[in-house]
Amino acid sequence: MKDGLLTERQMEVLRYRKQGLTQQQIADIISTSKANVCTIEKSAMENIRRAKETLEFLYTLDATHLCTIPTGTDLFNVPAIIFGEAEKINVKVKYDTISLINRLRESRAQACKARVVCEDIIVYITDQGELYFG
Amino acid sequence: MKDGLLTERQMEVLRYRKQGLTQQQIADIISTSKANVCTIEKSAMENIRRAKETLEFLYTLDATHLCTIPTGTDLFNVPAIIFGEAEKINVKVKYDTISLINRLRESRAQACKARVVCEDIIVYITDQGELYFG
DNA sequence: CCGGACTTAAACACTTTTCGTTAACTTTAC
C-alpha cells in the first residue's frame, strides 16, 4: 500500500541487471532459478509499462493527443512539428521555441540525449495550449 | 495485462469527477452507493500515486547516490549541502536554491515538516544534474 | 443545528498478481 508498483523482488532484480549481471548470476545471488529471474524481470517491465500508461491516462483526462515525436528527431525540430500540429487543430501553444525545448527537457530528461530525441515522445495538448509529454 | 493500473470503474469515476459531478451523482449514474464511489476514487488516487512512485524508482536506477540528508536538517540548508556534494563530483545541479526546495517539497512532502526535514532523505543525481529524492 | 458532500472501517466474495518449480525452447557468441 505504501510503495510503488514494483515488489522488493522486482526492484532487486532490476538493480542487479543495471549492474550488468546475467539472470543466472542473479539467480545464484537471490537463490532461485534463472527462469524465475526472467519472469520477475518481465513482470517488473510490465509494471513499469502500466505505470507509464496510468500517467498517460491522467494527462488525457484534460488534454488531447497531438502527435508523437519519433526517436532520432533533432531536438531543435521538435517545436516546428508541435506548432504545425497545433495549428491544424487551431490551438495556440503556450510556449515559444526556446521555452518549449526547455519544457521538454525538464519533463523528459532521459528521452533527450544532447540534441537528439532518444525515445518516442507522445505529445498531449490542452485547449489552453499547455503541453504534456508522455 | 494490457491496460494501465486503473480499472474501468476507477477511470469512469475520475472522468465524472473531472466533469464536476459529486460522488452522490456519480453513485446514481453507475448504480452504487456514494461510499463506494468514494473508495473507488480513493483507490484510483492511490494507484496514480503508485504509478508515479514506480517511475521515480526508474529514475533512481540511472541516477547515482549523491548524499543523504539526515533527519532534523533545516530545509534551507539542504540546497547548500546538495550543491556542495554535486560540486565534488563535478555535476551542475539543474536547480537554484528556491526551486530545489520546491522540488524537494513536491516530491517528499511528508518528509518536510515546516522548516525541518523529518525523515532521512536519500539524494540521487543524474549526469544532467536532475535530482531525485528517495 | 441541519443537510449535503465526503471519508472511514470492517467484512465478504472475487479476481489478479506474485513467486516459485520444472522442463523445453530460442538466441547469441565463439
Place this chain on the structure above:
DNA sequence: GTAAAGTTAACGAAAAGTGTTTAAGTCCGG
C-alpha cells in the same frame, strides 16, 4: 555445434487488490 543467456508454458500456493455493502464518522455552509 556448443555453451551460456535468455524466453516460454503450465501449474500451484500465497498474497494482494477490487468492488460492494453497511454503518458510523468528519467537515462545512447556510
